[in-house]
Amino acid sequence: MDAAQRTSRDGADVVVDVVVVGAGFAGLYLVHRLRGVGLSVRAVEAGSGVGGTWYWNRYPGARCDVESLEYSYSFDEALQQEWEWTERYAGQPEILRYLDHVADRFDLRRDITFDTRVTAARFDEDTDRWTVRCDTGLGLSARFVVMATGCLSSTNRPDVPGRDTFRGGVHHTGEWPHEGVDLTGQRVGVIGTGSSAIQAIPVIADQAAELVVFQRTANYSVPARNAPLDPEHVGRVKADYAALRAANRRMSAGFGGWNPPPAGGALEADPGDRRRVYTERWERGGFGFLGGYTDLLITPESNDTAAEFVRERIREIVRDPAVAELLSPRQVIGCKRLCLDSGYFETFNRPHVRLVDISGSGIEEITPAGVRAAGEEFELDVIVFATGFDAMTGTLLKIDLQGRDGRTLRDEWAAGPRTYLGLGVPGLPNLFIVTGPGSPSVLTNMVTSIEHHVDWITECLEHLRAIGCTRIEADDRAADAWVAYVNSVADMTLFPTCNSWYLGANVPGKPRVFMPLPGFTAYADRCAAVAASGYEGFVLGPAPAG
Numbered sequence: 001m002d003a004a005q006r007t008s009r010d011g012a013d014v015v016v017d018v019v020v021v022g023a024g025f026a027g028l029y030l031v032h033r034l035r036g037v038g039l040s041v042r043a044v045e046a047g048s049g050v051g052g053t054w055y056w057n058r059y060p061g062a063r064c065d066v067e068s069l070e071y072s073y074s075f076d077e078a079l080q081q082e083w084e085w086t087e088r089y090a091g092q093p094e095i096l097r098y099l100d101h102v103a104d105r106f107d108l109r110r111d112i113t114f115d116t117r118v119t120a121a122r123f124d125e126d127t128d129r130w131t132v133r134c135d136t137g138l139g140l141s142a143r144f145v146v147m148a149t150g151c152l153s154s155t156n157r158p159d160v161p162g163r164d165t166f167r168g169g170v171h172h173t174g175e176w177p178h179e180g181v182d183l184t185g186q187r188v189g190v191i192g193t194g195s196s197a198i199q200a201i202p203v204i205a206d207q208a209a210e211l212v213v214f215q216r217t218a219n220y221s222v223p224a225r226n227a228p229l230d231p232e233h234v235g236r237v238k239a240d241y242a243a244l245r246a247a248n249r250r251m252s253a254g255f256g257g258w259n260p261p262p263a264g265g266a267l268e269a270d271p272g273d274r275r276r277v278y279t280e281r282w283e284r285g286g287f288g289f290l291g292g293y294t295d296l297l298i299t300p301e302s303n304d305t306a307a308e309f310v311r312e313r314i315r316e317i318v319r320d321p322a323v324a325e326l327l328s329p330r331q332v333i334g335c336k337r338l339c340l341d342s343g344y345f346e347t348f349n350r351p352h353v354r355l356v357d358i359s360g361s362g363i364e365e366i367t368p369a370g371v372r373a374a375g376e377e378f379e380l381d382v383i384v385f386a387t388g389f390d391a392m393t394g395t396l397l398k399i400d401l402q403g404r405d406g407r408t409l410r411d412e413w414a415a416g417p418r419t420y421l422g423l424g425v426p427g428l429p430n431l432f433i434v435t436g437p438g439s440p441s442v443l444t445n446m447v448t449s450i451e452h453h454v455d456w457i458t459e460c461l462e463h464l465r466a467i468g469c470t471r472i473e474a475d476d477r478a479a480d481a482w483v484a485y486v487n488s489v490a491d492m493t494l495f496p497t498c499n500s501w502y503l504g505a506n507v508p509g510k511p512r513v514f515m516p517l518p519g520f521t522a523y524a525d526r527c528a529a530v531a532a533s534g535y536e537g538f539v540l541g542p543a544p545a546g
């Protein structure tokens with residue numbers, strides 16, 4: 001039965017089987033997939049269009065750091081054959097065009113409500129249904145809610161003294177004005193040197209009269225070597241696209257199935273061979289740099305061989321030795337997400353670009369005229385906050401989610417996110433999270449993880465329908481065991497050794513918990529085993545009486 005034909009429940013404007021929150025890569029595929037198995041679905045999206053991350057992140061130079069032939073849906077052979085990516089790494093406008101195309105091609109927009117933000121949802125134990133409330137007053141009733149809210153969708157705007165006194169323009173990379181910002185001839189300050197800043201800085205430097213970069217922590221970056229795609233390479237991939245997708249699903253990060261395999265442990269190789277491996281991978285560009293050896297994220301001494309190789313390249317590229325030294329990261333390489341760049345370090349050789357070390361006392365103050373830092377005042381016309389996101393949990397916790405017995409997500413996660421498989425939360429029945437904390441998520445090619453989760457959730461809902469169940473909930477003990485497992489895996493790696501957003505360390509007061517689970521393949525096998533066992537670790541409930 002079509003959603004619109006149903007009688008309203010509890011005064012809800014929309015009554016469906018499933019409410020999906022968000023219309024990015026995950027939300028779009030959910031609408032398509034759930035519809036395909038005969039479930040009625042409504043997606044609610046805060047933006048005026050589809051795209052999620054790629055709708056909001058329009059800063060200069062915004063580009064994906066996973067190759068376009070891999071960072072794309074695999075669920076439809078005709079789609080992946082017909083879409084023509086132009087570059088090795090797609091820029092934001094091209095990815096948004098792709099997602100618009102997907103929305104049109106599969107007629108998804110008719111089941112998406114735009115310009116509407118979900119503010120609250122409450123589970124009714126008598127009916128096993130959620131009531132969902134939105135900022136526009138829209139109310140929805142659904143058996144299931146799927147949070148396709150993205151991992152990097154709540155911006156982190158540090159509470160710097162005087163932040164609102166600045167007379168010029170202030171923009172965050174993650175909420176960049178859609179009409180663009182003309183930085184020609186402007187004095188621009190960029191706060192932050194994460195992935196967004198590293199992509200934006202060379203492009204901003206081309207436009208600005210002066211560029212001041214405020215760096216709290218130096219970051220590793222390897223060349224992207226972005227270029228137009230070679231038609232022969234595309235032809236070879238498309239001749240057997242399924243093989244690449246299958247190979248990627250057996251990779252621990254869900255991509256890179258075409259890269260040469262690692263050459264064993266880094267310390268087992270002699271220094272000459274190691275240098276050759278790093279040089280080849282540096283020249284090829286991309287994340288494959290960290291795939292040279294198996295132990296780079298396990299053994300500190302191995303990691304340091306790769307880290308030192310990058311520091312050498314920085315010293316080679318940057319002419320001023322003092323600036324090169326400041327740009328040279330000291331933490332474990334790969335501990336914070338590795339960045340890919342197009343001329344980042346080279347930009348600091350330009351006479352109008354200045355690097356300011358704020359590792360000591362941070363940004364001291366924002367004044368009407370600019371920024372005070374490192375004991376100096378910098379007069380600026382525009383300040384760019386490239387300060388990242390309240391990652392993985394921020395957006396979920398902004399929504400007032402209340403499950404059974406008054407249990408709320410905010411209470412459940414007060415000490416850090418607690419999920420089972422990253423998919424379900426105890427106390428919140430019939431609610432699923434796509435690429436949630438406790439799943440490989442941001443450590444992988446997001447599209448691989450999204451497709452995996454959407455398929456798993458869809459098959460789960462089909463199963464519940466087949467056996468006549470109206471309720472599924474992650475078991476408390478299963479969630480505790482899962483959190484312990486995620487921590488134990490993370491503790492085997494070097495990930496917990498630095499202040500990354502994976503740990504929530506970038507947001508003051510956020511519980512310090514390593515949120516994603518390293519290793520896509522083992523995780524996918526575990527999810528398959530859980531499904532095959534009849535959803536072990538979840539409690540399945542019968543239909544409520546009446």
Ligand code: NA7
Nearest residue numbers: 158192193194195196197216217337386387388389501506
């Ligand atoms: P990131 O990677 O979180 O980077 C944010 C940057 O902003 C980073 O250099 C931070 O320094 C810096 N930062 C954050 N807060 C402050 C304050 N208060 N003062 C000064 N500097 C600050 O976000 P991005 O948007 O670049 O990238 C996010 C992901 O998007 C990326 O990993 C890819 O997956 C795509 P810090 O290192 O914390 O000292």
